[in-house]
Amino acid sequence: MVEVNQIEVRNVSKSYGKNKSLDRLSLSVKEGQIYGLLGANGSGKSTLLKLLATVLEPSGGDITIAGFDIKKQTKPIRELIGYVPQELSIWEEATVLENAQYWSAFASKKLTKSALINHLEMIGLGDRAHDKVKTLSGGMKRKLNIVIALLHDPEILLMDEPTVGIDFQSKFEINQLIKQLAQDGKTILYTTHDVVEVLFLCDEIGVLKEGQLHYSGTLQKAREKAGSAASTLTDEEVLYRLVNGELF
Template identity: 40%
Template sequence: MRCAGPAIECRAVTRRFGARTALHALDLDVEAGEIVGLLGPNGSGKTTTLRILATLLRPDSGTARILSWDVAAEPMQVRRLIGVMPERPSLYDRHPVEDNVRFWAEVHQVRDPGAAVARALEFAGVADRARDPAGSLSKGLKQRVALARAIVHRPPVLLLDEPSSGLDPSAAASMEGLIRDLAREGTTILLNTHRLAEAERLCDRVAILREGHLLQVGTPQQVRAALLGHIVEVEFAGLVDLPVRRAVESFPAVREVWWSPSAVRCRLSDAGRDTPELVARLVRAGAAIVAVRPAGDLERAYLELMSQPVPGSLAA
């Protein structure tokens, strides 16, 4: 294995399908051990990005690398280093669960396929269904088998296309836990998702795509801050009194302020830096603080971004 740079590296990756450009000069790095979520509406280029990294599609221009191997020029090396979980579980339904996973282990020439299959099924929580035909499983269990299959050869990089798509909340939470465990073991994970709350909880960074353009990339907090401003919301136990108002309004870092009877929302110069000082001032003014939280979540930031014109498009 060779890796001098990021685990996943996209440089000006462009892909066209006929007259339509699905991806416009995408630049994106994913560091080793990071979980990065690709967000965006349908047709934004998320799946195209994953397919290029999975060596299923070739970029028309630009380079994409996995652990320094070029996906277009050295696809076989890349395929040995990645585990791919497509949106649909895509299992051989007539085969037992363990045969599905064993086939992957054998093609990857895993040293002890039996042990590797058992370990992967155990990790995914489907060891008790090993002998059942894959077609007899629920969607959630199939997704777990697909994950077991993707990790049976312990790849350093995982590409997951909507891993919790179509799962009920508890199955989705369980899938989220499995992904987090893999990242804890050092696996680099790039995933597509439409579940923004999940992305906010799970991902170290998110990249928001629209019509093939990368619009934003950063931690969920950075994206929120960039799109919604540095707004924090403070909730009080009782009604806001005059000393509390003065404490807020006299704080130079407060750019804007919105009052409600028992809460205040402030736009700060830098939420990360200024929030502790704001809280300290409120406490000194005698405020009984119940909660301090960033105003708005990733979903609100995402919707804000989607309401803006795409750079480079006719509307921009």
């Protein structure tokens, strides 16, 4: 089977004024893959996701998503991607269902009320559909943020710390959902600081360091590259050292 790159980033830079957040970064994510983007605070993860989500424009370099050029073909790209931003993009004073209805209005394919309820049920929010968002827990709000990105059935999911600050049970449910979405053929690029989550979910990882790609590949390949330095380390330790730039 020919492996297709759904996300292709080539030599991409992004500056905010004089501050260079991404510096000639290249990486690719294959179709159906869960790719974990890791790195210290400020290393450029959210900036890269915003570029891919067409929220920001690169200062230089090229990006294609499913073969579409991010500079010239924004419309088809927006239909193909679902973006879960780090900041919650929901309206506290409206109900859960009203939020879903509001966001689904932007999709090219309209969803009925019962289809929206089905989506809410899939993520465990069915019984809260008529409650105001401000009455939900932090974890439930995160789930709503995720389900909103899924309403138009995107092929590619860009998730910026989707499980940050939520309880163990909700995190587990969201991770199961991410795994299921990948099994259904979706390509997922997401950021996290959670080592356990990375080991459970990711096919490949990319480590950013000061806006550059320090490593991209499987954990096994990182082990091989580190050689004897990694031979007695657990997977958690390999990952920890890799992200800290202490493995190689």
